[in-house]
Amino acid sequence: MRLFQNNGLSRGFRAHRRETAYRNFAAGRAQFLDTRFTASHILLPVLTDSPDAFYTNGDDERLQLLWAKENNLRTDDLEQILLAQIEQHRTEVFYNLDPIRYSSKFVAKLPGCVKKSIAWRAAPSGNADLTEYGLVVCNFASILENWRQKGCNVASFFPAHDPVMDSYANGRAEELDVIFIGGYTRHHVKRSQAMRAAASAPGVRARFYLEDSRLTRLANALAPLPVLRSYRHPEDIRLIRADPVYGRDAYAAMAKSRMVFNGAIDMAGEDRGNMRCFETPGCGSVLLTDAGHYPEGFVDGETMLVYSSPEQIPELIGKLMKDEKLATSIAQAGHAMVKERYSKALQWTKFQELI
The missing domain is CATH 3.40.50 (Rossmann fold)
Known part of the structure; x- marks a missing residue:
């Protein structure tokens, strides 16, 4: 072919x-x-x-x-x-x-x-x-x-597990408790609420690597302008914001955090399974993500941890910060699952079947 x-x-x-x-x-x-x-x-x-x-x-x-x-x-x-x-x-x-x-x-x-x-x-x-x-x-x-x-x-x-992730998973060195990697606009209302809840967890070491919209970048630079106020990052997010990361840099960031926070946007309804769902366990971190319909193998409490409302997020983060055994168990099970169920070889076999 x-x-x-x-x-x-x-x-x-x-x-x-x-x-x-x-x-x-x-x-x-x-x-x-x-x-x-x-x-x-x-x-x-x-x-x-x-x-x-x-x-x-x-x-x-x-x-x-x-x-x-x-x-x-x-x-x-x-x-x-x-x-x-x-x-x-x-x-x-x-x-x-x-x-x-x-x-x-x-x-x-x-x-x-x-x-x-x-x-x-x-x-x-x-x-x-x-x-x-x-x-x-x-x-x-x-x-x-x-x-x-x-x-x-x-x-x-489906997306697949990138074998390069394994070297990051095997060389983990946790420097943070929770990170977020993704886009931010004022239209991501649910995601923004969840991000603020994650940032508010007591004693959390957090960093959000944000790809901001053009107007959000402008609003952060020109804060006094009332017309741009709604585009500006909330103060608690702005304090832990970092520049966006991609590819290997994202892999490295995930390998340095105990958990990666994920929040879907509205376009997929209740369906879940964005790239971060595969990358996070692939790099050996705990996937902390919102409730919905996930692909096979993604099981709450076993290969990931799910929140149903923003109010639950600080409690779940605190639980994973205190219980290293639980966090390690979920991270390892998630890593094994994506390697087995979503390998590059299986992805290619599936593609050939589609042909």
Whole structure:
């Protein structure tokens, strides 16, 4: 199977990597893969450098223009470059993690060598059209149903345990009690309430690595302006805020904390299973997360710890701070579970079954 996997970069990660220099396309791609950003979603043949697998970030202008220059393609149009890469690779299966940028109109332009097109999309995404894809996949049942109602063929598919996490789990050195890694906007009302509750736990050593919205960053810098007040971090969160971390840096941060706090946003309803659910136990920390419908193997009190309301969070944090035996038991069981049930090998087998 000649596999082509395309990805897209988040705004925060793009800013984080802005100064990174690429010597050539191959070196730039290797540098990116080594960061382990979104590694839970990157398929095994890409990570093992299979000759039949091609990977790129189709929205990374610097990387894609290098490929175009090296292959004498005289264009700076990212769509044309991506199509040329697919054609040169003689792709049979196109797996796209950035389908809003490269939607049905793009699929209609794919060369004839492509026999199957699959899109990962874990959000409803308004009026986006993905019906030309042969399959839309993610691990949220309610979101898949939304895409099915829009006329897409859908199937369940999961993130996987990145084997690189094991070295972080084996070299843990707890410096903090609880951390949070993720986005923050004023629209994440439930998450914000839960974060404030976590920050208020007595005696807790906490740090929140936040990818803030543009207006939140502006509000924090210009606090006196009343019009921006609602975008500003609450004082208790601002005191423990740190810059966002990604990939290996996130792995290292999780390996230095007893527990990682997780809070879903509203788009997935009661479904749960964002990347942090897989990364946290993968790095040997306790997943402290909100109640909902979790994938198989995620069991409250055994492989994770669940809160039903913000009021419960300080008590649960205190419990894990005091009971090292309990925290170790949950962390170890969670780590063993994701390694066994959500391995890269099983993810790749499942993908082949979808094909």
